[in-house]
Amino acid sequence: MDRRELTIWIAREILPHEREVRRWLRRTVVNFHDVEDIVQECYARFAKLQSVAHIEEPRAYFRITARNIALRQLRRARIVRIDALTEIDAVTLPADEPSPERITGGRLELAHVRALIAALPDRCRRVVEMRRIEGLSQRDIARQLGVTENVVENEAARGLRQVLRQLAGERLNGGTDGTEGTDVRRAQD
Known part of the structure; x- marks a missing residue:
């Protein structure tokens, strides 16, 4: 692995954590x-x-490396907070892999949010998808749709508000707001 590849790997896999x-x-x-x-x-x-081929979970690798360095520094220090040493020794790093239940729940929630987004008015839906899912800038979206950046900003905010309002209503009503099958568009600003 050359220096450039390593730098890119660190920026992509380590820096976010x-x-x-x-x-x-x-x-x-x-x-x-x-x-x-x-x-x-x-x-x-x-x-x-x-090489980074041996690193399967970069997040966990970063955390374990930091933990080991911290332990080494604490053990070398002349005055050590006993609670810090015990706390750092007792740390159990959670597994980076979510449980099957969390995976299933996440997939269901994602499908539900996608359905809510799909129910938005066409331009609003397209702006939300381009901004939140595809990660495009407001300028790029405005250029592609032939509208102003202000329109893009307003449509993105409106779409996000509608989706969040729908989700909040469902959570307040025990998982459903009693509007299954109804059009989310009725909540337009």
Whole structure:
């Protein structure tokens, strides 16, 4: 693996989890500078990797690397908070893989949200799909649809409000708002 590939892998697979690792470290490590040192040491170790083929779960690998560095620093320190050492030793890193129930529930919820989006008015639906699902910028959407960025912003906000309003109504009413089969379009602003 060359340096460029490694850099791309770190940016794609490790960097998105940095905030989470920093938060966890702040809860377990006293000093802000220690957190910075630990994260920096993690990146230094990642930069020395010859291959990442052995890393199946980058998020867990980052967290375990940070944990090991923090443990090493705590053990080397002259004055160690006993609770920090016990807390960091007792940490069980949750599995990165969701349970089958969570996967099924997530798929059902995704299908439901997609159905709500599909029920939006055409232009509103297209803007929401392009913005939230395809990840296009407002400028790109405006150019593709031949409208202003302001229209794109308003349509995206309106569509999102309608979907969220529908979901909130269902949750308040125990999973359904009693409008199954009705058109979501009635909730237009």
